[in-house]
Amino acid sequence: MTAAPWADELAEKLGRRVESMRLLPGGASKEAWAVVAGGERLLVRRAGGGVIHQDTLSLEHEFQVLEAALEADVRVPRPVAYLGELGGREAFAMELVEGETIGRRIVREPPPGLETQLADEVAKIHAIPPDRLPFLGSGDVLERFEHELDSVGQPHPAIEYGLWWLREHRPEPLPDVVSHGDFRIGNVVVSERGLEYLLDWEFAHLADPREDVSWPVVRAWRFGADDLRLGGVGEVGPYLERYAELTGRELEEADLRWWEVLGNVKWATGCLTQCRRHLTGVDRSVEYAVLGRMAAEMEYELLDLIERHG
Amino acid sequence: MADRPTAPELIEAVFEFLSDELLPTLDDHRMKFRTLVAMNALGIARRELEASNKVLLGEEQAADLARRIRAGEPPEGALQLLKEHVAEKLRVSNPAYLEKYE
Numbered sequence: 001m002t003a004a005p006w007a008d009e010l011a012e013k014l015g016r017r018v019e020s021m022r023l024l025p026g027g028a029s030k031e032a033w034a035v036v037a038g039g040e041r042l043l044v045r046r047a048g049g050g051v052i053h054q055d056t057l058s059l060e061h062e063f064q065v066l067e068a069a070l071e072a073d074v075r076v077p078r079p080v081a082y083l084g085e086l087g088g089r090e091a092f093a094m095e096l097v098e099g100e101t102i103g104r105r106i107v108r109e110p111p112p113g114l115e116t117q118l119a120d121e122v123a124k125i126h127a128i129p130p131d132r133l134p135f136l137g138s139g140d141v142l143e144r145f146e147h148e149l150d151s152v153g154q155p156h157p158a159i160e161y162g163l164w165w166l167r168e169h170r171p172e173p174l175p176d177v178v179s180h181g182d183f184r185i186g187n188v189v190v191s192e193r194g195l196e197y198l199l200d201w202e203f204a205h206l207a208d209p210r211e212d213v214s215w216p217v218v219r220a221w222r223f224g225a226d227d228l229r230l231g232g233v234g235e236v237g238p239y240l241e242r243y244a245e246l247t248g249r250e251l252e253e254a255d256l257r258w259w260e261v262l263g264n265v266k267w268a269t270g271c272l273t274q275c276r277r278h279l280t281g282v283d284r285s286v287e288y289a290v291l292g293r294m295a296a297e298m299e300y301e302l303l304d305l306i307e308r309h310g
Numbered sequence: 311m312a313d314r315p316t317a318p319e320l321i322e323a324v325f326e327f328l329s330d331e332l333l334p335t336l337d338d339h340r341m342k343f344r345t346l347v348a349m350n351a352l353g354i355a356r357r358e359l360e361a362s363n364k365v366l367l368g369e370e371q372a373a374d375l376a377r378r379i380r381a382g383e384p385p386e387g388a389l390q391l392l393k394e395h396v397a398e399k400l401r402v403s404n405p406a407y408l409e410k411y412e
C-alpha cells in the first residue's frame with residue numbers, strides 16, 4: 001500500500017478504515033486513487049498540482065453534477081462523498097467501476113444496442129433541469145474557441161477557416177440544456193451487456209443539445225472504425241430516432257453537420273492547447289507533445305466536411 | 311558535415327531499440343502505449359527531416375492568411391490551398407491518415 005500523507009484524513013472523512021490505496025497512472029491536473037475503504041472499492045478524485053483548465057468544473061461542482069445525473073437515472077458511478085480538502089487539495093470519492101473504456105478496443109467488438117443506449121443516456125442528461133445545477137455556465141461557443149486558439153501562439157489558418165465557416169452558417173439555436181461536455185466513446189464504460197457507465201463530467205455546462213448529440217459522431221471518436229459514423233460503434237440514424245423518441249427533438253443527420261465541423265474545430269484546438277501543457281512545462285509528457293501534430297487530422301476533416309457539405 | 315549516422319538514421323536506431331528491444335519486455339499496458347506514442351513521435355521527426363524544405367505556407371504567410379480569415383475575408387481559393395497545406399503537414403505527421411480520403 002502506497003499510502004498518501006492524507007490517508008488518515010481520508011479515513012476520518014469517510015468514517016471508515018482505509019484498507020488500501022493506490023495512485024492510478026494519469027494526468028497531473030487530477031489525481032485518481034483506487035481506494036478500498038470499509039470493504040468498498042472507491043475511486044478518489046483529487047486535484048493535482050498542475051494548472052486546472054479554465055473551463056473545467058471544480059471537484060465540488062463535478063460531484064454535484066454526478067449527484068444530479070444519478071437522480072436523473074443516468075448511468076454514472078455512484079458519488080459517495082465530497083471530501084473537501086485532503087492534504088490541502090479538493091477531492092471527492094465515488095464508486096470504483098470496472099469495464100472497457102479504451103476506444104480502439106470498444107470499436108473492435110461493440111456490444112449490440114450501444115447506439116440506442118448512447119441516445120438513452122444523452123437524453124436523460126438533457127432532461128436534468130438546469131436550475132438543479134445553477135453553477136453551470138454557458139457562453140458563445142465560437143468566441144470560446146477563438147480565444148483558445150489565440151492562446152496557442154502559432155497561426156492555424158485551417159482552424160480559422162472552420163471558425164469563419166461556422167460564423168457564416170450558424171443555425172438557429174435550440175434552448176440550452178444541461179450537457180455532459182465530452183460525451184463520446186472513450187468516456188463510456190462498456191461491457192458485453194452494453195453501456196455501463198458514463199464518465200468524465202468535468203466539462204459539464206449548458207449548451208445547445210446538438211453539441212453533445214453530435215460530439216460522438218466526430219471522426220476522431222470513431223477510433224479508426226470510420227464506416228460506423230456514430231463513434232465507430234453504430235449508425236447515426238437509430239441513435240437520432242431514439243433521441244427524438246425520448247426528447248421530442250427531431251434531428252436529421254444533416255442537422256449535425258454544423259456541429260460536426262464545430263467538433264473538429266474543438267478537438268483540433270484542444271490538441272494544440274494540450275500540447276502547450278508539455279511545451280510550457282506545466283505537464284511534460286510525450287503524449288501531450290504528440291497531440292500538437294495530431295491537430296492536422298481534425299483540420300483536414302473539417303476542411304473536407306466543408307468542401308463536401310458546405 | 312557530421313559523421314554518419316545522420317540525424318534520421320539516429321532516430322531510426324532509437325525507434326528500432328524501442329520497438330524491438332524495449333517494447334517486448336513491457337507488461338504494463340500504459341507503458342506499452344506510451345512507448346508506442348514515443349515511437350510515433352520519432353517517426354514524425356524522421357519524416358520531417360527527410361521531407362523537402364519547400365513548404366506551401368511559411369509561418370509569415372500562414373499568419374497573414376489566418377488574419378485575413380479571422381477578419382472575415384478569406385481569399386479566393388483558400389479552401390483548396392488550406393487542404394493542400396494540411397495534407398503537407400499530414401504527410402509528415404500521419405501519412406496513413408490521408409488514405410481515408412482517397
